[in-house]
Amino acid sequence: MEEKVVIENFDFLIKNLKAKNGFSINNELFDKFEPKSSSEREYFFELCDEIREFGISNGYLLKLGKRANNSGYFNLTEKGLELKKFGKGNQKFVKKLKSKPLDWYKVIPIVLTVVFGSLNLYQNNEISELKDNLNKKQSQIDSCSAELNQIKAIHKGDTENPFSTTSKPKSGNTETEYAQK
Known part of the structure; x- marks a missing residue:
């Protein structure tokens, strides 16, 4: 069975779980699939087994007691509770854990x-x-x-400073000569 299908249905199971302890994967997924024929039931039980193995191997589920009627009851581990609380699916949860x-x-x-x-x-x-x-x-x-x-x-050639501010009067009269007149 494709891992993508298993992960999609595992995400559906975790998202729709009402009880965190003592739940059966078969019972939780039965309403979604409603297998009628023997081939549908066979596919359904195979999918439930794959989901169970995926959940246990990744540390999301903890098995309670012995398996009964190809099912069994499970509790969510701390990691499983974090996944349920995260609510965005397994792949995004794994990326969050790795970052x-x-x-x-x-x-x-x-x-x-x-x-x-x-x-x-x-x-x-x-x-x-x-x-x-x-x-x-x-x-x-x-x-x-x-x-x-x-x-x-x-x-x-000029003797006087070209930049001086005082200048000589143009007429030959100086101030002293001007005062004498």
Whole structure:
């Protein structure tokens, strides 16, 4: 019998169980299948045996006493109770059991890597911006010094400072001469 069919019917059994202790697999599944012919009954009992073996081998069911009439009574184990409480079927339950949450010793290096990687990217970006600003300022300084050299070359022959704020009056009169008049 296919394991998929066994698991589907096992999930149906666990989901629809009313009693957690002292139940019969045959009795619980009889209403679903209602076997009438001998071939249907044979298939039904074979399926019940497969479900029983699946439940016992995976630790979901605990057998009570001796088997009677190809059936037997069972209790749900702690794992079986967890499966019933989980309510999403055996396959998802097994995946949940296998998945482990991240431990702190795994989380901390991931967080530190992200933080320091971000800081490194930020610093690299900041350094490139500073280099660009330095190059701009350097080119401004170079252009200003070139202009200054041109101005110095133009006024090389003048004795007075071309940048002085005081100037001589255009007429030959100075302040003292102006006051004497």
